Amino acid sequence: MTEDTIFALASAPGKSGVAVIRISGPNAFDGSSKLCKLPKAGQHRLRNIFALDGILLDQALVLAFPEGSSFTGEEVVELQTHGSPAVVSAVLSSLDQIDGFRPAEAGEFTRRALSNGRLNLSQVEGLADLLEAETEHQRKIALRVFSGEFSELADTWRIKLIRSRALIEATLDFSDEEVPVDVMPEVRELVGSVRGQIEEVLSFSGMSEQVKNGFEVAIVGPPNAGKSSLINAITGRMVAIVSDQAGTTRDILEVKYDLEGIPITLFDTAGIRESVDTVEKLGVELAISRAENADLRIFLRSDPADEINIQNQDGDLEYLSKGDLFPDKARISAKTGKGLDLLLTDLRSALASRIPPSVTTIRSRQQGALRKALGSLDLIEGIQDPEIIAIEIQNAVNKLSFAIGVHCIESVLDDVFSSFCIGK
Amino acid sequence: MKQSEFDTVVVGAGHAGCEAAFAAARMGCKTALVSLKVTDIGTLSCNPAMGGLGKGHLVKEIDALDGVMGRLSDLSGIQFRLLNRRKGPAVRGPRAQIDRALYKRNAVNFLQVQENLSFLEGEVVDLIQSNHSVRGIRLADGSEIRAPKTILTTGTFLKGIIHIGDRSMEAGRLGDKASVRLGDRLRDYGLSFGRLKTGTPPRLNSNTINWNILEMQPGDADPAMLSFMNRAPVVDQVSCGITHTNEKTHSIIRDNLDRSAMYGGMIDGVGPRYCPSIEDKVVRFAEKESHQIFLEPEGLTSQTVYPNGISTSLPEEVQFDYVRSIVGLEDVEILQPGYAVEYDYVDPRGLNRDLSLRDIEGLHLAGQINGTTGYEEAAAQGLVAGLACAAWVQGKAPLGLDRRNSYIGVMIDDLIVRGVSEPYRMFTSRAENRLLLRSDNADQRLTPLGRKAGCVEERRWRAFSEKARQIDGINEILSNLSVSPQAALKAGITVAKDGKKRTGRELLAFPDVGLSELTKVAPDLCGFPAQITEQAENDAVYLHYIERQEKHNTSLQSDYAVKIPEAFDYNVVPGLSGELTEKLTKARPGSLGEMSNIEGITPAAMTAVLLQIKRNSIKDAV
16 A cells, blocks of 8 residues: 655744754655655764755755654654754755655644554653644644635635536536536636636745745945944844855855744845955955845945945835944944844834735645645646546645635535526 | 244335345345335336436446346336436436336336245334334234344335425325324434425326427437346337426416415425426526426326426416416326425434444334435435345345445445435535446446345356456456557557557547557457447546546545544544534544545544544553
C-alpha cells in the first residue's frame, strides 16, 4: 500500500530561532534529496538547502531517520532551518513541488505514529492534549482565513463550483427529463471565472514571494551620518534572520530581519563616496543602483543640509541622526535609542501598506491547495466528457475544502432540483 | 394453534420482499414469503418501468448477485432503452417498460420453481417477541410462523393515508389494509419515524387516447437488457407516446390549488423533489409554459396507460378537466384517479449495515419502509437483508458491499449514515467512484463475491466464468501489445511520433480509437463477442482516471479502514465540537471512512476520534 509522503512545520509557527520541518513517508529520503544532500540514515549534517530550481534557500541541520526508528515509524527527514517565516515558507513550498509530497493534515504525523505502533498509552494521552491545542490552533487559522475578503471570495467559488457540477449532473442523471442539453458553455464560464480568481489570489501570493524573500530597505546618507550605528542599534532590537553576511560588494553591509512578521533586508550603502579606484567606483555605482532599486530607502543625515545623490521616492523615510548630540526632538539616536521605536513603527507601516490584504491570510499550505485545485480546473479545458469534468470539479472542491468546506452531493442535487423542473 | 418453522420469514411480496425471499432461498435457507394474497407478488404499484439512470445500475448489480429483478424485467419488458447511450459508459443506464401482468406472472413462475421458498397467504398482525429478539410473525387467524430471522418489507403500509383531493382514507395502496399494529410494535422498539409522501397520476384508458396525433418514442434498435443472462427481448415491443401540458391545463390546476390535498394543508409528509406533482410543477416553475408527459402503456394486453409526469392529489373532477385539456387526451377516460400517499418511514440511521435493528435481534427492515423510493432501491435492500439473514443462519461471513464496489453499497451507506430527508432515490452522482461502478461491469465487480457468499447459482456462474475467461484473454492481448508510433499511424491511429511504444490498452484510451482500429495491428483481437469487446473499450475510456482514483483510494485506506466500535462515546473525545459530537452520536459511523462522509467532518476531528479509539483500546488491553 502506498502512502503519500507528508511534510509540515513541526515547530511553532512564526519567528523563532530554529524551525523544524518534518518530512515523513515512504518517499521522504528520495524526495528530500532533491533539496539537499542527505546525511546517512541515523545521522545529521549541516547542509545547504536549495529550491528545485537551484536557488539557495538556507543552511540547515539535516537529520535522516530510517524507517522503524523515527517518530512516525516511517522514513523521516527533519530540516532544522533558521526560524524565519520567509525561509520556512520557501522550503515548504519547494517540498510541495516534489512528486508524491503533500502538506500534512492536522495531527497526521501523530496518526501515522499511532498506526505504526510508535506510541504508548501515556504518550497517547499527552498527544491528545497536544492535538486539542492543535485543533484550536487550526480553528484560529481557519477563523483568520474566513474573515474578510478571502472568505467572501471562497464563498463565490463554492457557489460557482456547486452550480457547475449541478449543471453537469442535470444532464447526466436527468437526461430523460426536460433539462438543457448543452450546459458546457456555462460550465466552462463558471469554472473559468473560479480559475481566474484563484490565479489572482495566487498572484498576490506571487507578489508575496517578495514578502517571503523580504523587502529590501536601504539606509542612505553621507559618510558619518550614523548609518552603521543605526543598523547595529536595530540589530539589538530585532531577531536577525541571518547573521551579518558579506553583501554583493564588500562595501554593502546586509542584514536580514523579521520586522514583526515582515521579513526585511536592511543594508547600508557605506561605499557611496567619491572614488578614483576603478574597482571601488564600480562598487559604488552598484551600491547606488541597489539603493535606488530597493523597496524603500531610509535617508539619514546628521546635517539637514547634507546632499545625497539618490532620488527620494514615494513612501521613503527621512530622519536626522545623532539625537544624543543635538537637543532637537525630531532627531533619532542610535546610541541612546531615542526615536528608534518610532522609526521601526514608521518602517513597518510603510511596508505593511504594500502587502495585499489577502496575502497575510493565505498560508503556504493553502497556497499548495489552491495550486492543486487550479491544476484540476486547468485540466477541464481539454476534457469533453461531462462525467470526467465532474470528477475534476470534485477534485478541485476537495482541494479547496479548507476554504469552502467539503460539500456532499446533496448540495449539488439541491441546486439541480431548484433550477430544473425534474419529474417527467 | 397452527405453527410452522422456517429459517427466514419475509413479510411483504413487493420488490424488496421478493428479492429478500429469493436471495435467502438461493442461499439454501428454508424461507417463507408472506403476503395478503399471491397476486401481491412483484406488483409495480407506480410507473410501469424498471431501471434507468442510477436505478439501472442497481438492477444490474442485483442481477450480478443472481437476483430476480433483472431477469423478470427482461422476460416482461415491452420496450428497452439505454439512457445516455451517447454519453460515457459510466453514466449509461438500461431501462425497460414493463408489462405489469407479465411481470407478476413471471414472478409467480419463478416462485414455483425456486427451491426452499414457500409462499404463505395471510395478514400479518404482529411479531413474535421473546426477550430482545424477534422470533417470527403472527397472522390474523392466530397462526404463527416462527423463524430466527424476520424481514419486514411493508412499504407504505405504516400509517398509510391516501388522499384524493379533500377525501382521504386509511390504506397503504388502494384496496389494501394498513398495518397499524405492526407500526405500534416498531414504535415500541424505540425506532424514530418520519413522514413522507408520494403521488401517482390518474390512469388512462388507452382506447380513448388519440395516438395518431402524438409523437411516439420507440425502444432502441439494439436493446440493452437488464440481466447479464439475456441478449434480447422475448415479447412484442411497443412505443410510448409523448404529449405536453399547456396554459389551459395550468390554469385549471392553478384555479383548483386549494382543493389539492398537498396544497390544501391535508398532508404533512415530505415529497420527492425529483418527482413533483403537477401542482408543484405549476407553482414552482410558473414560468414554464408546458411540461412533458410520457404516455406509458402498462402492458401488451392491458388497456391502461400511465401518464408519467402528472401525478396529483386534486379531486377527481379536476383531474378529469385538466387531463382532457391535453393534446391527444381530449376524450380520454380516467380508469383510476391519481392520488397521493402519505406514510411513515423508519429513520434508517437506527439500522445496521445488514438493515437489522440495532437493539432487537432477528429483525431486518428493507425497502420503502426505510425511506427510499423506487422498485430498484427496494429490491437492492431486500437482497442485502435476505443475504445477511441466510449468511447468519448458516454461520457464513456477510457479503461485503461498500461504496467502493457497488451502488448498493453507496445506498446502504447513505441510508444508515446520512439518513433521508426526502424519499431516497439512486442517482449516478451519489457514487464517488462512478467511473468504476458501471452497469456493464456489475458482474465483474460482484458475481465472484456472490459466488463466494453462496447466492450465485451454477448456471450464472458458468456463464460468468466463460465471460471472465474471454475478458482476461482480450486484456492479455491488449497489455502484451506493443505498438510503435509508426505502426499505429499506419493503422490509422493518430499518436504523437515520440518513439514511445504503446500497449493496446493505452491506444484504446485515445478518444475515437475502438477495438476495430486495433485489429489492424493485432489480428488476434478479432473474433471476440460484442459484449466482450465493448467492455474492453469501456474499461479503456477511463483508464487514467481509474488509476488515479485507485491510487487516491489506497492512500486513504489505512486510516479509513479503522473501525469505530458500536458503543463508542463521542462525548469524551477531547477537541470535538458539540455540534459534531451530536452529529456523530446520531450517525454512528462504523469506520473512519464512513465518518469522513458526514458533512462537516474535518481531518482534525477524524484524528481526535482515532486517538480516542487507540486510547480506549490500550486501556482495554491493560
